[in-house]
Amino acid sequence: MLTATKPFTFTLPTDIHYGPGVVKELPGLLKSEGIRQVLVVTDPGIIKASLLDVLDLLLTEAAVNYAVYEQVSPNPRDTEVETAARMGRETGAQAVIALGGGSPIDCAKAVNVLLSLGEEKIKPFEGKGKVPRPLLPLYTIPTTSGTGSEVTFSSVINDTLNQYKMTVKSPYMAPRAALVDPEMTLDLPDHVTASTGMDALTHAIEAYTVNVANPISDALALQATELISASLVQAYQQGDHLEARSAMMLGSLLAGLAFSHSDVGAVHCMAESLGGRLDLPHGLCNAILLPYVMTFNQPACTARYARLAHAMGCSFSSDEAGAAAAISRVKELSKMVELPSFSHLRISPDDFEEMAVMSANNISTESNPRPMTKDDYLAVFQQAYAGNGTD
Incomplete structure (x- = not known):
């Protein structure tokens, strides 16, 4: 803390x-x-x-x-x-x-x-x-x-x-x-609403949990998390709903302010290596990888994940339960906006080794709340591909 x-x-x-x-x-x-x-x-x-x-x-x-x-x-x-x-x-x-x-x-x-x-x-x-x-x-x-x-x-x-x-x-x-x-x-396609909305949530969560966070970025990130988690599904289902669109826009803005004055972590390191190698949309990569990296990071920021779970409207009795609830809520939101699984992207496990090296070399790796080596990145890529590690 x-x-x-x-x-x-x-x-x-x-x-x-x-x-x-x-x-x-x-x-x-x-x-x-x-x-x-x-x-x-x-x-x-x-x-x-x-x-x-x-x-x-x-x-x-x-x-x-x-x-x-x-x-x-x-x-x-x-x-x-x-x-x-x-x-x-x-x-x-x-x-x-x-x-x-x-x-x-x-x-x-x-x-x-x-x-x-x-x-x-x-x-x-x-x-x-x-x-x-x-x-x-x-x-x-x-x-x-x-x-x-x-x-x-x-x-x-x-x-x-x-x-x-x-x-x-x-x-x-x-x-x-x-x-x-x-x-x-207001006319944003629903699949873009989904991926960019989860991208904004990724910004808020990483800004709040990286080791270079500060009190102002914390406040921005928590407010962004609350706005996005409460309005994403409605914006996805009712694209012309101005109140939901406004909450999403404000949440995205606050999350941008948060991570630009804090940093991002391993989710972005992996998404940038994935997008750079295979030219996949950055927001979609962030959104799909988020729960897997959260699972890896959880031992290093249990209390912070619990605070994020509170911002997402979850009820729980301990920090450990809150951290688990935060990860579950992220998975739930991804399903409700119908994001594809990692294995459904045009990706081959043969690329994981190279992407793990690129991720480890990313300048934001040092900000991740739990230290990550190339082998750690490789393991998370493999878990995401298998669909394991978040249940």
């Missing part, structure tokens, strides 16, 4: 605008900065859902010209970052707008690094603290309730040459403003 004598810092560079309809504040924000040309970073799903039309009206109102890079993959690639940055330079972009889920937002952050610094390649910025100075304004408009990327200052990008996910992290990458509007999620 944390004590009040443990020092920490908490920096929040992003202005948060939250609420139904808040996306309409974008023209005023752009006008206040004197911005006349922007680069919009998005993906094909956003185009298909006609959400770019909403942005077009807002940019027209603000008398802002824009170019659109719309080819972001579910796992954004370094090549996409570099192509989009070239588009931004060629069109004279003064700012970047990210429209979409975590993939376009992460891509846009990395794009802004190259665009602002006049660089061609994102690889040299891998790691922490490699961005040397402030960047151009970045505005984020999330369309899912999952990643919290709209308020974080890191970006996870696929290194296509080496087939793994690299992280670029710097406070300079934080968006200038995040327009967090639940109405932008």
Whole structure:
């Protein structure tokens, strides 16, 4: 447990605008900065859902010209970052707008690094603290309730040459403003609601249990856990339910704030190796792996899992029973939103050894509440594939 004598810092560079309809504040924000040309970073799903039309009206109102890079993959690639940055330079972009889920937002952050610094390649910025100075304004408009990327200052990008996910992290990458509007999620497909919602729950649970948590991230993570666990199923079953969508959006936002000022743990290390190796959706990987990692971690954070179980509405008589209840509740939520099992992903056990090595080398492994070796990761991958270890 944390004590009040443990020092920490908490920096929040992003202005948060939250609420139904808040996306309409974008023209005023752009006008206040004197911005006349922007680069919009998005993906094909956003185009298909006609959400770019909403942005077009807002940019027209603000008398802002824009170019659109719309080819972001579910796992954004370094090549996409570099192509989009070239588009931004060629069109004279003064700012970047990210429209979409975590993939376009992460891509846009990395794009802004190259665009602002006049660089061609994102690889040299891998790691922490490699961005040397402030960047151009970045505005984020999330369309899912999952990643919290709209308020974080890191970006996870696929290194296509080496087939793994690299992280670029710097406070300079934080968006200038995040327009967090639940109405932008009302038409989200149910399977995306499921995977991104469980992704947000993963962020909250890991932020609360890693060994670098702090009192502010704890408060955010617990509130996020309560909101998400209470509203995910309704948002999944009734996609147009604004109250449920709003609770999910707020929960995702709070979870993003929590883990960006704490960290994530072994779930993300495994999901990033899985997604980087096999190009699987990050949120889905997190969601499926979560209960298996919780089972492994339980001996190291029993009391914290019990506190999370309380936030999820569980009743229990001891910390041990509470920890078990938390894991059971996560499994129950996954079933209620019909997530596939790990073995149903297009994955072969032959890949586990390599992915275990990648997971162990992830920078967030050191934050996991229970130390994990390559062999530990391998064992959890095998348990997840067999469907064992969470009953």
